[in-house]
Amino acid sequence: MKILIIDDESLNRFLLLHMLEEEGYTDCYEAKDGPEGIQLAQEVQPDLVLLDVMMPGMDGFAVAPVLKEMAGDNYLPIIFITSLDDKESLARCLEVGGDDFVAKPFDKLILAAKIRAHDRIRQLTSKIEQQNQSLRYFQQSVDREHAIVEHIFNNAIVNKELVTDFFDFSLSPAAVFNGDVFLCESSPAGGLYFLVGDFTGHGLASAIGVLPVSRTFRFLARKGYSAGEIAAQLNTTLGSLLPPDMFCAAAVIEVDASGCRFNIWNGGLPSLLLKSSTNLSMYKVVSRHMALGILESDEFDAECEIIEGEPGDQLLVYTDGLMEVMDEHGKMADEEGVMSWFSSPETITAAFLFERAAEYRADSIQADDTTIVIFSCQSLEVLKEDFATNELPYSIHLTLKGRELNNPHIISSLMEMINSQPGMTLVRSDLYTILSEMFNNALEHGVLKLSSDLKSTPDGFHQYYQRRDTLLANLTEGEIGFKILFKPSESALDITISDSGDGFDVSTLDEDSLTACYGRGISFLRELCESVRFSDNGSTLSVRLSMAK
Amino acid sequence: MTITANLSDDNATWVIKLDDKFDFGKVQEFRDAYQSLPEDITTVEVDLGQTEYMDSSALGMLLNMQKSLGERSLAYKITHCRPQVARILTISRFDKKFDIS
Numbered sequence: 001m002k003i004l005i006i007d008d009e010s011l012n013r014f015l016l017l018h019m020l021e022e023e024g025y026t027d028c029y030e031a032k033d034g035p036e037g038i039q040l041a042q043e044v045q046p047d048l049v050l051l052d053v054m055m056p057g058m059d060g061f062a063v064a065p066v067l068k069e070m071a072g073d074n075y076l077p078i079i080f081i082t083s084l085d086d087k088e089s090l091a092r093c094l095e096v097g098g099d100d101f102v103a104k105p106f107d108k109l110i111l112a113a114k115i116r117a118h119d120r121i122r123q124l125t126s127k128i129e130q131q132n133q134s135l136r137y138f139q140q141s142v143d144r145e146h147a148i149v150e151h152i153f154n155n156a157i158v159n160k161e162l163v164t165d166f167f168d169f170s171l172s173p174a175a176v177f178n179g180d181v182f183l184c185e186s187s188p189a190g191g192l193y194f195l196v197g198d199f200t201g202h203g204l205a206s207a208i209g210v211l212p213v214s215r216t217f218r219f220l221a222r223k224g225y226s227a228g229e230i231a232a233q234l235n236t237t238l239g240s241l242l243p244p245d246m247f248c249a250a251a252v253i254e255v256d257a258s259g260c261r262f263n264i265w266n267g268g269l270p271s272l273l274l275k276s277s278t279n280l281s282m283y284k285v286v287s288r289h290m291a292l293g294i295l296e297s298d299e300f301d302a303e304c305e306i307i308e309g310e311p312g313d314q315l316l317v318y319t320d321g322l323m324e325v326m327d328e329h330g331k332m333a334d335e336e337g338v339m340s341w342f343s344s345p346e347t348i349t350a351a352f353l354f355e356r357a358a359e360y361r362a363d364s365i366q367a368d369d370t371t372i373v374i375f376s377c378q379s380l381e382v383l384k385e386d387f388a389t390n391e392l393p394y395s396i397h398l399t400l401k402g403r404e405l406n407n408p409h410i411i412s413s414l415m416e417m418i419n420s421q422p423g424m425t426l427v428r429s430d431l432y433t434i435l436s437e438m439f440n441n442a443l444e445h446g447v448l449k450l451s452s453d454l455k456s457t458p459d460g461f462h463q464y465y466q467r468r469d470t471l472l473a474n475l476t477e478g479e480i481g482f483k484i485l486f487k488p489s490e491s492a493l494d495i496t497i498s499d500s501g502d503g504f505d506v507s508t509l510d511e512d513s514l515t516a517c518y519g520r521g522i523s524f525l526r527e528l529c530e531s532v533r534f535s536d537n538g539s540t541l542s543v544r545l546s547m548a549k
Numbered sequence: 550m551t552i553t554a555n556l557s558d559d560n561a562t563w564v565i566k567l568d569d570k571f572d573f574g575k576v577q578e579f580r581d582a583y584q585s586l587p588e589d590i591t592t593v594e595v596d597l598g599q600t601e602y603m604d605s606s607a608l609g610m611l612l613n614m615q616k617s618l619g620e621r622s623l624a625y626k627i628t629h630c631r632p633q634v635a636r637i638l639t640i641s642r643f644d645k646k647f648d649i650s
Binding site for chain 2: 226256257258261263304306308408428429430432433436437440455458461462465468521523524527528
């Protein structure tokens with residue numbers, strides 16, 4: 001411990017030095033007046049100063065504030081050594097920045113005890129300062145980490161404006177990071193998907209799960225997976241990532257291009273509400289499943305509920321933060337409360353519901369993340385523009401012979417090839433019908449030479465398909481060729497299927513045999529395709545599917 | 550099983566639910582789904598909510614069902630159709646024989 005003595009009388013300095021030495025303080029410095037003391041203090045940075053009050057020129061009262069100023073935030077104890085004994089002078093010692101005083105002639109025991117006491121305070125103070133420093137450092141690194149994570153979140157969870165324009169939503173995290181999530185994405189089949197999720201707890205720990213959910217959701221949505229399949233995949237992803245006590249209550253909703261038909265998987269979210277715009281009746285889609293990230297993949301149930309609305313109807317999806325608000329008596333608003341807020345005749349906005357909840361909890365703070373999403377039933381046709389078709393032409397040529405024709409996956413694999421091209425999902429239902437009509441026509445009538453007449457009675461209908469199975473199982477000859485050509489300049493998909501059969505008299509085709517159990521295939525093709533044409537005496541069939549939106 | 554058949558909660562409707570494909574591969578299974586109908590039902594409902602792909606044999610199966618059950622006076626409903634599927638049913642004028650929604 002470095003002790004600085006400032007006294008104009010050398011005898012005093014000698015006595016003090018001697019005493020300090022006896023007490024074990026050997027690192028001592030002496031100055032004969034104020035300015036010298038200040039200069040020495042600057043050089044040696046003392047831990048304690050013994051300061052005489054009465055000195056010629058600059059006295060102790062003037063020196064003390066300068067020393068304190070120099071010490072800055074560090075605690076530098078100053079003990080005045082004084083022969084003055086009037087109360088005012090003693091009080092002044094403390095007022096100018098001194099920490100203590102000892103009367104002259106000083107008492108060795110008292111002075112030593114005081115030095116030790118101040119040494120203790122000095123050590124405590126420096127410890128606190130060290131802790132403050134590490135706290136400041138910690139705070140800074142946390143701030144920095146949060147800034148980085150926030151940046152990542154902002155980039156990872158970007159909903160396209162084209163899609164969010166169809167929603168009215170309010171996201172209100174209880175902390176900096178939101179453990180709730182709202183995602184939406186357009187569907188390649190037309191229409192859109194959206195997801196509202198609520199992770200256990202709130203803050204950064206809950207928010208972290210949002211990243212994999214966002215990635216998985218977007219990937220599967222762009223590929224046109226069903227709501228149930230998306231939920232199942234999210235469950236698997238979260239199950240492998242989250243600790244056992246953490247999970248995500250969520251609803252995955254698929255809206256078709258009409259904007260009125262919903263395919264809903266609800267696992268642990270409060271009931272979704274569909275409000276009729278005409279009679280204000282409300283339909284509840286209750287949670288039928290456990291939250292995501294709990295069940296094993298083989299226990300998971302992807303069953304969805306399908307509901308339909310009318311244009312103008314409102315579908316409300318919210319997290320429990322909205323209904324779990326408490327009034328001053330500790331009573332929760334609950335689902336009934338939300339239903340009554342939502343039930344008023346005018347079109348309800350997300351902001352309106354959030355205000356009702358804020359009013360309900362009055363002065364208490366928002367305890368949980370609150371997410372409110374409202375979709376109003378409306379046509380989503382414009383979203384189809386989000387999926388462009390290929391700019392370059394492509395073609396698929398395929399000839400299947402004999403046994404190869406007895407493969408149950410022919411149409412599925414053709415579908416897979418064509419669907420892997422951008423923009424094709426929009427027409428996949430039509431395409432499936434067209435391909436299977438054409439293929440079955442070539443196979444059953446061309447290659448297997450089955451006659452449709454058999455299908456005119458219910459029993460015959462079954463016999464027909466039994467014979468088809470038998471013939472197909474023993475098939476060794478015959479072939480069917482596929483030519484599929486995409487022409488971007490004409491926005492058209494041309495499909496030609498030819499078979500090795502004998503063909504038939506095209507003029508016998510009955511154009512309108514809708515009440516019969518058979519013969520409907522060709523009229524189907526005429527409805528679904530831009531053009532339908534037989535050639536090669538009926539053994540080649542060419543159609544054109546228009547891709548124009 | 551890719552087709553499920555159940556009695557509705559009010560015991561009045563027999564609900565036959567298809568998966569994503571309703572095509573000739575389902576001929577036998579679909580027939581099995583209405584082989585043993587309970588006595589006191591009033592309606593047969595075919596739920597096509599999951600169905601994305603359909604071919605003309607599916608229409609044949611639907612008509613066959615009506616023919617086979619012809620002697621019983623039942624109402625027939627096709628429900629939860631996706632727009633593409635609904636379009637095919639409308640093209641085929643199935644709305645005359647089935648209540649489609």
